[in-house]
Amino acid sequence: MSNLDQKLKKMGRLASIALVIIGMALLVIEVFVHRHGEIAMEDLPVFPAVFAFVASVFIVVISIGIRAILSRREDYYD
Amino acid sequence: MTDLTPGLLMILAAGAVPYLPHHFRQFFMLGAIALSAFGLTAGAGVHWALPVFGHELILHHADHLTLPFAIIFHIAAALNVIYGWHERKAMEHTAGLAYAGAAIAALHAGDLITLFIWWEATAVTSVFLILASASERANQAAMRYLLVQVASGVMLLAGASLYWRETGSWAFAAMELGSLGTWLIFLAFGIKAAFPLLNGWLQDAYPEATVIGTVMLSAFTTKLAIYALARGFAGTEYLIWIGAVMAAVLIFFALIENDLRRVLAYSLNNQLGFMIVGIGIGTDLAINGAVAHAFVSIIYKALLFMAIGAVLHRVGTAKASELGGLYKFMPLTMVFCIIGGMSIAAFPLFSGFTAKAVVMKAVGYKGLVEVYLILLAASVGALYHSGIRLTYSTFFSHDSGHRPQEAPINMLVAMAIAGGLCIAIGVMPTQFYQLLPYALDYQPYDASHIIGQLQLVVFGMLAFAFMMRFGFYPKNIAATVLNSDWFYRRLAPWIVLPLVQSGLAMAKAAETAVVSFAQSMMRIAKDMSNHPLSGPVIPGPAAVVQVILLAMILAVVYAALG
Numbered sequence: 317m318s319n320l321d322q323k324l325k326k327m328g329r330l331a332s333i334a335l336v337i338i339g340m341a342l343l344v345i346e347v348f349v350h351r352h353g354e355i356a357m358e359d360l361p362v363f364p365a366v367f368a369f370v371a372s373v374f375i376v377v378i379s380i381g382i383r384a385i386l387s388r389r390e391d392y393y394d
Numbered sequence: 395m396t397d398l399t400p401g402l403l404m405i406l407a408a409g410a411v412p413y414l415p416h417h418f419r420q421f422f423m424l425g426a427i428a429l430s431a432f433g434l435t436a437g438a439g440v441h442w443a444l445p446v447f448g449h450e451l452i453l454h455h456a457d458h459l460t461l462p463f464a465i466i467f468h469i470a471a472a473l474n475v476i477y478g479w480h481e482r483k484a485m486e487h488t489a490g491l492a493y494a495g496a497a498i499a500a501l502h503a504g505d506l507i508t509l510f511i512w513w514e515a516t517a518v519t520s521v522f523l524i525l526a527s528a529s530e531r532a533n534q535a536a537m538r539y540l541l542v543q544v545a546s547g548v549m550l551l552a553g554a555s556l557y558w559r560e561t562g563s564w565a566f567a568a569m570e571l572g573s574l575g576t577w578l579i580f581l582a583f584g585i586k587a588a589f590p591l592l593n594g595w596l597q598d599a600y601p602e603a604t605v606i607g608t609v610m611l612s613a614f615t616t617k618l619a620i621y622a623l624a625r626g627f628a629g630t631e632y633l634i635w636i637g638a639v640m641a642a643v644l645i646f647f648a649l650i651e652n653d654l655r656r657v658l659a660y661s662l663n664n665q666l667g668f669m670i671v672g673i674g675i676g677t678d679l680a681i682n683g684a685v686a687h688a689f690v691s692i693i694y695k696a697l698l699f700m701a702i703g704a705v706l707h708r709v710g711t712a713k714a715s716e717l718g719g720l721y722k723f724m725p726l727t728m729v730f731c732i733i734g735g736m737s738i739a740a741f742p743l744f745s746g747f748t749a750k751a752v753v754m755k756a757v758g759y760k761g762l763v764e765v766y767l768i769l770l771a772a773s774v775g776a777l778y779h780s781g782i783r784l785t786y787s788t789f790f791s792h793d794s795g796h797r798p799q800e801a802p803i804n805m806l807v808a809m810a811i812a813g814g815l816c817i818a819i820g821v822m823p824t825q826f827y828q829l830l831p832y833a834l835d836y837q838p839y840d841a842s843h844i845i846g847q848l849q850l851v852v853f854g855m856l857a858f859a860f861m862m863r864f865g866f867y868p869k870n871i872a873a874t875v876l877n878s879d880w881f882y883r884r885l886a887p888w889i890v891l892p893l894v895q896s897g898l899a900m901a902k903a904a905e906t907a908v909v910s911f912a913q914s915m916m917r918i919a920k921d922m923s924n925h926p927l928s929g930p931v932i933p934g935p936a937a938v939v940q941v942i943l944l945a946m947i948l949a950v951v952y953a954a955l956g
Contacts, residue, residue, distance in 0.1 A: 320719050320793040327790065332859040339856050342849050351842045354758025355766050364849035371771040372857035375778060379649040380868050383875070387650065392874040393883060394531075 339365070397441040399454040400433035400464055401498030404471070405515075408492035412484040419484070423475045423491050430498065431468040434461065440504055449564060452504025458831040459685070460501045463621045465829065466689045467498045470613035470696060473812055477700055478606035479804035489522035490610040497614035501621055505564040506554035506579070509622070513550055513582075516615055517543030523607030524599055532602040538879070539599035543615075546585035553578030569626050580627060586619035587670065588663050590639045594879025596663055597647075601655035601712075605703040608655055612662060612699045613692045620669045620688050629676025637674055638768045641667025645775030650868060651875050654702045654712045654784060658695070661738070661780045665691045668769060672753045675760050678832040683753035685830055690745035690819055694737035697812040698780060701731035704801035704809070705788055714787040714870035718794035727801045728789040730809035735781035737816040739851055740773055742844045745819035748826060751838040774854045781851075782858050787870055915939055 343362055352359050407426035414422055434456070442454035456464075471494035478486060496519055500512030517540060524536035556575030558564050569576045581592075588596045600611050627633065641664055648660035665687070672684030704727045705720065706712040721728045733744070740746035750773065757766045800806070819826045827834045861867040919938035 318793045320722065324719060324790055324792060328859075328862075332863070335852060335856050335859055339849075339852050342845065342852055345845060349841045349845060351845050353842075353846060354754055355761075355763050357763070357767075358846070362849065364846045365853040367770065368774050368850045368853035369857045371774040372778065372854050373861070375645055375649065375771070375775050376861060376867060379646045382646045383650040383868060383873075386876040387871075387873045388876060390652075390872045390874055392876075 396433050396436035397454060398433055399442060399499050399502050400430050400468075401495040401500075401502070401512075402453075403430045403433070404495030404498065405492050408488050408495065408519075411488040411491060414484075416482050419487065420475055420479050423487065424472060426491065427468055427471050427475070427494075430495065431465075434464050434468075443504070449507070450505070451508050452565075453499075453508055454502050455504030456502060459621070459625055459681075462685050462689055462829045462831065463501050463617065464498055466692050467494060467501065467614060467617075469815070470494070470692050471498075473696060473808050474606065474610045474613075476811070477609055477703075477805055477808035480802045481606060483526075485526045486523055486604055486606050486610070489519050489526070490606070493519040493523070493610060494614060497618050500618055503566060506550070506557065506566050507564055509566050510547060510551045510554060513586075513618075514544065514547040516618065517547060520611060520615065523610055524603045526604045526607055527602060535599045535602040538883070539595055542585060542595040546582045549578045549585070550582035553580075553582060566625060568628060571627065571630055571632070580630075583619050583622045583626065584636075586615055587623060587666060588616055588619075588640070589636055590643065591878045591881075593640075593644075593663055594877050594881070594883075597651075597656050597659040597877050598879040598883075600659045600662075601653050605707045609696055609699045609703055612658070612695050616662065616666055617688050617692055620666065620673070620684065623670065624673050624681060624684060628673055628681055630674060633670050633674030634762065634765060635674075637667045637670030637672075638765050639667070640664065640670060641772035642768050642775075645772060645779060647875055647877065648775070648779035649783065650873075652714050652870055652872050654714055654717070654788065655699065655706070657714070657779055657784065658698055658702060661698075661776065662691075662695050664772060664776060664779075665695065665738070667772065668750065668753050671765060671769065672756060675756050675762075677756060677760070679752065679759065679834070680756035682827070682830040682832050682834050683749070683756045686749040686752050686826070689826075689829070690737065690749040690816070693812050693815050693819075694734045694745060697730060697734035697809060697816065698738070698784065700805060700809050700812065701727050701734060702784065702788070704805045705798075707805070708798035708801060709796050713872065714783075715872045716794060717788045717796070718791035719789070720794070720796065720798065721789040723796070723798050724789070724800050726806055727809070728785070730806075730813045731785050731789065733813040733816055735777075735785050737820070739777035739781035739854075740847060741851055742839070742847055743817065743820045745816045745826075747820055747847060748823040748838050749819075751843065752827075752834070752836065755836070770850070774850065777851055777854045778858065782855060915942055 343365060346362060357363065404426050407423065411419055411423065436456060438457045440452055440455050444451045444453055474490055481487070493516060496512050496515035500509060500516060503509035503512055521536050521540045524532055524539060553575045554564065556573065557579065560573055560575055569579065571577060571580055585592045600608050603611055623633065644660045644664040648657050648664065651657045651660060669684040669687045672680040672687065702712050705717065705724065708724065709717065711717065737744040737746045740750045754766065754769060757769060823838050827836065858867065916935060916939065919935035922938055923935050
């Protein structure tokens with residue numbers, strides 16, 4: 317493993333920790349600031365956070381499925 | 395001077411571009427774009443009409459809808475000149491300037507014939523940006539691209555002619571879907587706007603163009619179609635669902651495609667979905683949203699294409715599976731790529747935030763809950779493919795072994811301007827909204843909206859980190875992902891070729907049968923003349939054949955009449 321790889325790994329870990337902290341802060345802040353949306357569902361507590369997480373996993377799962385069906389070798393059209 | 399159609403000057407100037415020395419040429423092109431932009435000061439109204447064969451071609455018509463598109467098209471054209479400054483060959487510069495000019499002229503077409511002329515001109519000029527790659531692969535993609543684009547033009551002309559017969563008018567104004575004519579026009583627009591299943595040309599052709607060619611292509615054709623739909627078919631309900639499908643489905647393709655320029659072509663297509671939903675709703679607020687979204691997406695999309703183009707220029711590949719760890723070597727390009735990514739992900743203080751908010755508000759107002767949720771998920775998707783995946787697999791991920799130089803200075807300048815615009819629009823929404831077709835009294839920056847959007851983005855990123863950690867996230871694999879161009883690249887040949895081949899075989903068999911039939915007839919005739927049955931009358935073989943043919947003709951005629 318090169319130096320750069322080790323550095324990238326470390327950066328990834330730091331970024332993940334930072335994301336967790338920011339994410340928690342964004343959840344806590346809802347206690348103090350009233351949040352509302354364009355549709356009724358959005359007014360539920362921490363709706364955007366939950367929605368984003370679920371949508372992300374959903375998108376990735378479907379993508380993996382589509383890859384299984386529609387992926388061909390690289391020179392398919394050549 | 396301002397009566398001249400904006401864009402026309404650029405097309406004329408393009409004729410001189412190949413004959414000018416390198417640096418002077420770039421200044422000359424910027425000058426032509428600036429002069430053309432001066433034509434926008436003419437204001438709303440019809441400024442140039444040309445009578446031809448008793449019909450009036452309206453060459454320069456401007457109003458509140460043409461102006462924002464014309465402004466951003468001029469900005470994009472100028473950015474392209476700067477981004478391509480290092481390129482000494484004239485081909486892309488000439489084609490790019492003429493292409494941008496044709497797209498701008500098309501915006502100002504007041505009638506369908508003029509629109510058709512410029513519509514085709516964008517196709518014919520832009521194909522050279524793909525041909526400039528000068529590879530067999532690119533040549534083939536270019537021909538496919540041209541066929542599709544010209545087909546769109548032919549449909550537009552056919553539709554316009556039918557529409558004229560129906561209404562007696564060539565004017566390009568709001569239309570109602572119903573007749574064959576309006577449907578043809580709608581589909582012609584739909585091809586260029588890359589509707590679902592009509593989108594294959596986009597992902598097929600754009601990534602095959604040159605580094606600067608792809609950046610040029612990303613701005614004009616599809617957004618011209620968005621403009622045309624907004625003028626002709628605002629409020630057409632089908633568009634809401636077409637747009638929603640575009641916004642949703644293309645995300646998956648963008649996530650698994652390996653060529654990052656192709657990822658961006660999917661992402662571009664997915665962004666068009668938001669605009670088309672806005673046009674389908676058709677209220678003032680929704681049209682404002684669609685136009686705002688087109689305006690900002692031209693900039694951030696160009697910025698992302700520029701960043702990946704710079705990587706391609708320096709490293710020689712834009713394949714995700716071959717990239718990684720470049721942040722150390724191309725840090726400025728990385729920063730610009732992240733700005734583009736934060737814009738498309740609608741991060742507060744970036745342009746996507748101010749534009750997407752308007753579309754979402756319009757959808758919410760209309761009470762379209764399902765569409766709203768689809769678009770919300772599509773926003774998370776855009777964050778994934780263009781915000782996270784693009785930046786992560788190029789600049790971070792792992793050490794790919796490449797040690798490239800930072801991008802050339804002219805590319806950095808173009809990216810800096812585009813990035814600056816992304817932030818400027820993000821922090822000055824009120825000023826930006828003044829460019830939109832209709833008055834808009836809206837402030838996207840309230841605590842509620844900011845927190846909601848931040849939660850959306852941060853938890854999307856958290857999910858990514860989470861899936862990476864547990865090895866659940868799909869790896870970058872070298873592969874071809876089938877798209878709707880498969881129908882004409884593989885399925886059509888599979889069906890049509892055997893049909894043609896079996897047709898040929900049948901024709902051959904028929905020919906053999908006829909020939910052997912004639913030969914046997916000849917033999918019988920010869921036998922009969924050589925071995926007379928009786929008497930002195932001996933007809934030659936030709937006479938016997940004639941009698942037989944006559945009998946056959948009689949039989950056929952009799953059968954036909956009887």
